[in-house]
Amino acid sequence: xxxxxxxPKHLVMGMTNKKSLKCEQHMGHRAMYWYxxxxxxxxxxxxxxxxxxxxxxxxxxxxxSPECPNSSLLNLHLHALQPEDSALYLCASSQVGGNxxxxxxxGTRLSxx
Amino acid sequence: DQQVKQNSPSLSVQExxxxxxxxxxxxxxxxxxxxxxxxxAEGPTFLISISSIKDKNExxxxxxxxxxxxxxxxxxxxxxxxxxxxxxFCAASGGGNQFYFGTGTSLTVIP
Numbered sequence: 001x002x003x004x005x006x007x008p009k010h011l012v013m014g015m016t017n018k019k020s021l022k023c024e025q026h027m028g029h030r031a032m033y034w035y036x037x038x039x040x041x042x043x044x045x046x047x048x049x050x051x052x053x054x055x056x057x058x059x060x061x062x063x064x065s066p067e068c069p070n071s072s073l074l075n076l077h078l079h080a081l082q083p084e085d086s087a088l089y090l091c092a093s094s095q096v097g098g099n100x101x102x103x104x105x106x107g108t109r110l111s112x113x
Numbered sequence: 114d115q116q117v118k119q120n121s122p123s124l125s126v127q128e129x130x131x132x133x134x135x136x137x138x139x140x141x142x143x144x145x146x147x148x149x150x151x152x153x154a155e156g157p158t159f160l161i162s163i164s165s166i167k168d169k170n171e172x173x174x175x176x177x178x179x180x181x182x183x184x185x186x187x188x189x190x191x192x193x194x195x196x197x198x199x200x201x202f203c204a205a206s207g208g209g210n211q212f213y214f215g216t217g218t219s220l221t222v223i224p
Contacts, residue, residue, distance in 0.1 A: 004156070031210050042117075042202060042214035043157070056211060090156055098208040099145045099164055104156035 003027050004105035006091050012111045015081060021108045023074040023091030032074040033102060034066060035090040043090055049074060050096050081112045116140045117205050119215035127223050132190040134218050136203035139184065143205040143213075148177060148188045151200045151217070160201075161188070193222045 004025045013019050023032065031050050035043035048056035049068040063085075065077040074091055088109055092102040118137045126132045134148075144165040149157035163170040163177045163186070170177050176189045190197055200217045 006156075033210070040216070042216050045211060048210050050210065092156075094210065096210065098206065098210075099162075100210075101147055101159040101162055102212060103159060104149075106154070106156045 004091055004093055004103055006089075006105035006108050008108060009106065010109045010111075012113060013078070013081065014113050015083075017081075018077070018079045020078065021076040021089055021091075021110075023076075023093075023105055024072055025091075025093040025103070026072055027093060027103065028071075029093035029095055029103070030071055031094045031096045031100075032068060033092040033094075034074070034076050035092065035104075037088045037090055037107070047076075078110075081110075083112045086110055086112045114139075115216070116143075117203060117213045117215040119201075119203060119218050121218050122216070123219040123221070125221045125223060126193045128195055129192045132188075132193045132197065132220055132222070134188040134190075134201050134203075134220065136186045136188075136215050137184060138186075138205050138213075140205070140207065140213075141184070142207040144208055145206045146177070146179060146186050147204045147206075147212070148175075149202045149204060149214075150197075151202060157202055190220075193220075195222045195224050198222045 034046040037043045047066045052068045067075040088107045090107045091105045094100045094102040147162040148160040151157045179186045203215045204212045
């Protein structure tokens with residue numbers, strides 16, 4: 001069982017829809033991450049939150065909007081996505097600071113019609 | 114440009130033998146390295162890590178070796194078991210919370 005929980009596991013949405021991906025962890029970690037992974041590619045970092053503040057935004061389009069309402073929760077709000085945004089979206093958490101492994105959820109498989 | 118590379122997309126090994134997975138990196142500022150295992154329909158699971166102050170770290174059947182001068186690390190699994198069949202990603206960090214992942218090696222352990 002993963003200690004990082006992501007919902008939903010699968011999501012199909014149209015290009016005009018608004019939806020949100022959710023991530024929750026109860027390991028006391030204060031750093032949380034969103035990654036995007038396409039088939040046969042490595043995970044690509046999108047956002048990093050440290051102590052509930054956005055610390056890294058890897059030039060992600062504004063149609064992706066992250067939110068960290070508290071130390072246990074991380075959301076990714078989606079609006080007006082494109083078909084090329086179809087991918088596996090992974091959430092991870094870790095202790096803040098260097099040399100700390102990240103712990104991943106099982107991801108949300110997103111399909112854009 | 115890919116800073117962490119896994120040049121072997123796949124590897125097949127007989128059960129009980131050693132599996133060796135390789136990873137190369139280009140950024141000399143990387144000082145922390147990890148291996149993750151990923152089963153289909155699951156997220157990556159942290160396996161083992163090594164800091165640049167060490168050249169070997171062992172955890173049960175898994176050993177990671179780091180050769181800083183060659184910018185190369187490897188994961189040894191001994192003995193290999195069918196349950197080890199998965200995709201293995203190496204990752205590297207330069208001291209912050211930003212990790213760079215390789216493209217993965219799919220390991221198949223043949224019973």
